[in-house]
Amino acid sequence: MSAAPQTPAAPPESVLVVEDDRGHRELLHEELAEAGYAVTAVGSAEDAARALAQQAFSLVVSDLRLPGADGFQVLEDARARVPAPGFIMLTGFGTIDQAVAALKAGADDFLTKPVDLDHLRLAADRVTEARRLKDEVRRYREVLAQADGFHGMQGHSPAMLQMFDLIRRIAAADGSVLITGESGTGKELVARALHAESDRAHGPFVALNCAGIPEALLESELLGHVAGAFSGAKGARRGLFTEAHGGTLFLDEIAEMPVAMQSKLLRLLQDGRVRPVGANEEIETDVRIVAATHQDLQAHMADGRFREDLYYRLETFRIEIPPLRERGDDIEYLALQFLRQQALARGLPERRLSPEALRALVRYPFPGNVRELASLIERAATLATGEVIETRDLPERVFAIGGEDAGVAAGGAGAEVLPVAGVGDDTQWPTLEEREREYIQRVLEHVDGNKQRAARILGIGRKTLYRKLGESDPS
Secondary structure, X not given: OOOOOOOOOOOOOEEEEEOOOHHHHHHHHHHHHHOOOEEEEEOOHHHHHHHHHHOOOOEEEEEOOOOOOOHHHHHHHHHOOOOOOEEEEEEOXXXXXXXXXXXXXXXXXXXXXXXXXXXXHHHHHHHHHHHHHHHHHHHXXXXXXXXXXXXXXXXXXXXXXXXXXXXXXXXXXXXOEEEEOOOOOOHHHHHHHHHHHOOOOOOOEEEEEHHHOOHHHHHHHHHEEOOOOOOOOOOOEEOHHXXXXXXEEEEEOHHHOOHHHHHHHHHHHHHOEEOOEOOOOOEEOOOEEEEEEOOOHHHHHHOOOOOHHHHHHHOOEEEEOOOHHHOOOHHHHHHXXXXXXXXXXXXXOOOEEOHHHHHHHHHOXXXXXXXXXXXXXXXXXXXXXXXXXXXXXXXXXXXHHHXXXXXXXXXXXXXXXXXXXXXXXHHHOOOHHHHHHHHHHHHHHHOOOOHHHHHHHHOOOHHHHHHHHOOOOOO
16 A cells, blocks of 8 residues: 655755844744754845845844844835744843834844843744744635635635625515525525525524434424323424524425425414424514425425425525526635635645646536535545646546536546537537436446435435436335
């Protein structure tokens, strides 16, 4: 087994020494170089200004008294750099007034000559570490500011900007909302944005995945129960409707809700009153319902799996989240954001995408949407051995479907060529259903037919996978 790729060692911190006394300059150069720094030494403020213009330094160590302009000029030039290096001022005439003036002007430390070399090393280490932490915090805040976007949703494509505007307008009302979209598009983020933009923002946001609760427990989970209502109910419990009073209740995977519970939910929406299991009295609630699904509720209504009256009650407002493949330049934008987040979170060098890798991502249909892209970037950032992510660092399914040049760039042969948009008969294009089924089969082959693993990779439930395959769930 080959060894795991080693993360490249970080380059040494660079230090600029400004000292007019040649002997002392060489001593400082030698001492800091032995401490592991990459040192540049000059003898005047003018030379220091030129060095600062040509190279980014982590630290400047400058004498206060220099021929011509003094150390305060060096400090001013250093502070003008972005990001500014750390700064240590040296002087043979150490006084309290000089120390205070240097620190007020932006110096990080102040040492008197003759310099104690041990103190110099300690000061250099302390100042460079403080600067590194400041830069890390600054970059982290930048990433957070960009990553936050619109309540955690990122993107500047027309489709996303239109959806953000729709969320703002719907948030001002109080009717139920149905959010639809493929798996991995961020339906809960949309629900949270609706809550945050509404007058209910001060109230609770409560979420429930209807597919994750057994049918026998779903009613108690939503409505609550009194002590002794059923076997094992030793104490009373508030339901999620009561928990969400004054706020928003988000019902994810609403298509998975049993028909019997759908009837009770419809009554709750009509009356606004909850009767906990085993209770004799009803409780008034003030809750906005936001439901979400990636399934076709029209098809569910046609075969009796979803109540038509509940559908129209939930669909007072509807938000359709665009899939990632329809969001234009957002794929590149999101990929770069995820790369920066990986670099910060894991202490990795910040990497970039090669043109071939970017083309492969843009052409890939992303059935798993943003969730899948985030996983792809995490994998690529981990496996890449250099600063540039190549197509070989991406999963095979990306360049296998992504087009001929992506396959060739990755070293593959016989990659499928998609028709060029706007060229030829429209019937040349495969349907989305065909693409989805082909992708599912590729994933199944990759996991040797293990449907549980395949569903986890695809970001869908096992029941959904069986349905897409046209098979019945054996459980």
